[in-house]
Amino acid sequence: MIDNPRLELLLAKQGRSIAIALVVIGALAIGATGWAVANPETTTSPTFEEERVTADAQTSAVVTESGTLWTEGERLTNSSVYFLNTSPELTVEPETRLRNDGGVPVEDGSVTHELTLRFEATRDGASFWNETHQVLRESPSVENGVATSDATIDVESYRQRQRELQREVSGIGTVQLTLELRVEYDTGRQQGTLTTTTPVRITDDAYWLEESLSDAATHSYQSGTNRTTESRSPALIGGLSVLGTLSLAGAAFVSRRSPTDIEAARRAVHEQRYAEWISRGSIPMWIGDYHVSLDTLEDVVDVAIDTNERVVHDEQRGLFAVVNDGVVYYYSDRGLWEETAWPEMDLEEQPAVIDGDGDVSAEDLSELDPSDEFASPEDPDGFEDDEEVWEQL
Secondary structure, three states: OOOOHHHHHHHHHHHHHHHHHHHHHHHHHHHHHHHHHHOOEEEEEEEEEEEEEEEEEEEEEEOOOOOOOOOOOOEEEOOOOEEOOOOOEEEEEEEEEEEEHHHOEOOOOEEEEEEEEEEEEEEOOEEEEEEEEEEEEEOOOOEOOEEEOOEEEEHHHHHHHHHHHHHHOOOOOEEEEEEEEEEEEEOOOOEEEEEEEEEEEEOOOEEEEOOOOEEEEEEEEEEEEEEEEEOOOHHHHHHHHHHHHHHHHHHHHHHHHOOOOHHHHHHHHHHHHOHHHEEEOOOOOOOOOEEEEOOOHHHHHHHHHHHOOOEEEEOOOOEEEEEEOOEEEEEEOOOOOHHHOOOOOOOOOOOOOOOOOOOOOHHHHHHOOOOOOOOOOOOOOOOOOHHHHHHHO
16 A cells, blocks of 8 residues: 555545546646647747948048149148148048948938038137038938038138137137038938047148048848747657656556545554554453543544553554553444454355264254154154253253
């Protein structure tokens, strides 16, 4: 049987329900295993592409007077320095490129270029006055993903204006000249603005841009979705399969091992619970002057606790008893005290047999005629003289 009495009682009371639940769980788990194998997992993930916008500006100046270094009409491009007497006008050409992943041009975009020259008076690094001159604001067409504009700046006029302003703030601060490029763009999916600046240095003989005018921005956008189909996790399939197998095996075990006698299972639990108060032994029939039948084993244990006695378990009689001052307090599932005296026996009629040594069987005795030796016609039973015989005795 089962070694754990509590589990035995649980199975005795709920074994059928537990078995049904395990069968249901096992069937569902095996069904889920089949479904997981037959239906691979499909996942949908977005796909992204990028758009990159870059803006920079090229500079150039045409030589207006031949000299030792250059000849008249020659164009100087992206030079680190320009001379005022030979190339007094600076041409700035903003250029914006719109590209997708892989360098594919964006054809349906729009771009606006804005060039600004700004005078700014500062003291101790803080600005206290400024003056802005817009040199260019144009929305060129985008061809093959490229938009280009150009503006020409009379550098000599700005040199004179800077000197005039410097005289005004002499002894108070300094005047700086800055060139700013601002690009507004729309790719059809993304919109934004790029801004880059550089100081412009002008001396009596030359001028130059201290930094390059360049900036860039990258935008990501969802271009579609990607569907992938993969088999379900082997751990999931294996786990469901194991669960189904164990559940069905458990149902079979519970059905086969569940006790049918709930009272016996409950008594086994009580025996285990009160084991420290129970001793095994043999209880004679004649012990005690009075016998009190109790309803449960717990009642017998309570008496033992109250009287500080031991409970004796007579397994042969199926009896639990406490003896105290000539009173026997007992519990037995067989019934009253007298009914526990002898174990139940199957007394079916067994034929008596006379063996070779002369023993008589029941069959042979039945064949004897009771009227042969002791009977007479007047007393067929052979007991006519019973009273006389008793008087002699």
